[in-house]
Amino acid sequence: MATPTPTLRPLSCWRTLLRHARQQKVATRSLTTYHKSVTFSKFEIPLPNAVKIPTKIKTYPPPPSPAQKFKEPLKDFTNDQLSILDPTGARSHLFSKTNPEAAKVGDILLVRLKTGDPFAGVCINIRRRGVDTGILLRNELTRVGVEMWYKIYSPNVEGIEVVQRREKRARRARLTYMRKPKHDMGSVQNIVLAYQRSRGAMAGGPAQQQKKGNKKGKGKKK
Template identity: 60%
Template sequence: MRPLARLKPLLRLSRACKQHQRFLSTTTEPANAWTSTLAALTKPRKPAKEIPTFKPPPSARQICADPIAALTASQLTQLDPTGARTRLFSRKNPEVARVGDVLLVRLKNGDPFAGVCLNIRRRGIDTGILLRGQLTRVGVEMWYKVYSPNVEGIEVVQRREKRARRARLYYMRMPKHDMGSVENIVRQYQRKRAALGTGGSKSKDSAKKNNTKRGRK
C-alpha cells in the first residue's frame, strides 16, 4: 500500500517541473519573437466586407387578398361573358334550373343530349350537371360542365311541377321512378319554338309582299 500512497506526490512534482520548464523556455526565447507576436496582435485588421442585402418582395396579400376569387371571376368573364349560365344556376334567381327539370344541352362538337337533371354540383368554374336520359331504350347518364367551351347552350325544356325535397334524385334510377325517354317532351318544346319563329318570319314575308304590291300599283 505504501508505494501507491507515494504515487500522488510524485505526480504533483512532475506537473510542477513541467510548468517550471515551460516558464524557463519562454524566458530564453529571443526578443525578436516577442516583437513579432506583439506586432501581429496589434496589427490593424482589414474591415469586413459588407454583405449586400435586398428588400423583401411585396406580400401577395397586398397585391391580391383573395386570389381564388379573382381567378374565378376572370375565368367566368371569358367563359360566360353574357352571364346567362351563371343566372340559370344561381340560387338567387327565381327561375333557376332545379333538380327534376328536363334540360337540353347543345354541344359544338356532337349531338345534343336531353334528360332529367339528377344532380347539380355548384363549384364555381367546375359547376356541372348530371342528366339522365335514354338511348336505344337504355338508361344513360351524362355529366356536363356548365362553363365548358364545348357546351353551346343549356335550355330548360320542362320544369318539375313540385319542388323536389332532395338535392340528388338518384332514386329515379329505379324502374319504379324512372321517367324513361324524354324525346317526346323535347319534340313538343322544339315545335313550339319553331312555331313562334315561323310566325314572326311569315309576318315579315307578308309585309314585304304588301310593300312590293303597293310599289307596283
C-alpha cells in the same frame, strides 16, 4: 575561498521557462496587431479617445408581396376563369342559387354541343364547384337508361336550355331515386320535340302567317 559551483537546473524547468516566454511573446504580438492608430483627414474633426463614427448602411424596403394584392388567390383565379369561359354570365345566372328562375333538379334540360348531337334529359344532380360546375342528365335511349355529365363552362357546350320545369319543388338535392323503375320518367324525346316545335312556331310565326296570306291572295285572284 571556495569557488562557487554552478547551479544545475533540471530539463523540465527549462521547458516551463521557454513555454512562459513563448506565451508572453504571443500576448505582446496580439496587442500590437489589434491596436490600430486612427488617422483623420484634414477635413475631419478629431474626437476624444479616437472614437470614429461608423458609416450608415443604406437599406432598401422589402419587395411588395403578392399576398397583399391577392388575399384570396383561389377566388380570384376562379373569377378570372369565369370571365373567360362565361363573359356574359348567362350560365352562372342560370344555375345561381339566388336566381328564382334558375334551373333546378327535376327540370328537363337540353344541352347543345359544338361537336356532337344535342342531349336532353332530366337533371338529377347539380354539382356546384366553381369552374368545374356540372349537371347530370338522365334519359332513356332505345329503352336503356343513359346518364351524362356535362360541364356547364366547357368550351364544347354551345348552349343549355330549360325545356320543361318541374311542377313541384324537389325535396332532395339528388334525385337518384329516379333510377328505379317505379320513379323513372322514361324517354323525354316527345317533350323535347314539342318544345322545339313551339319554339319554331314562335320564332317564325309572323313570317309564316304572311306567307299564308300571300298564298290565299293569289288563289283569290285566280
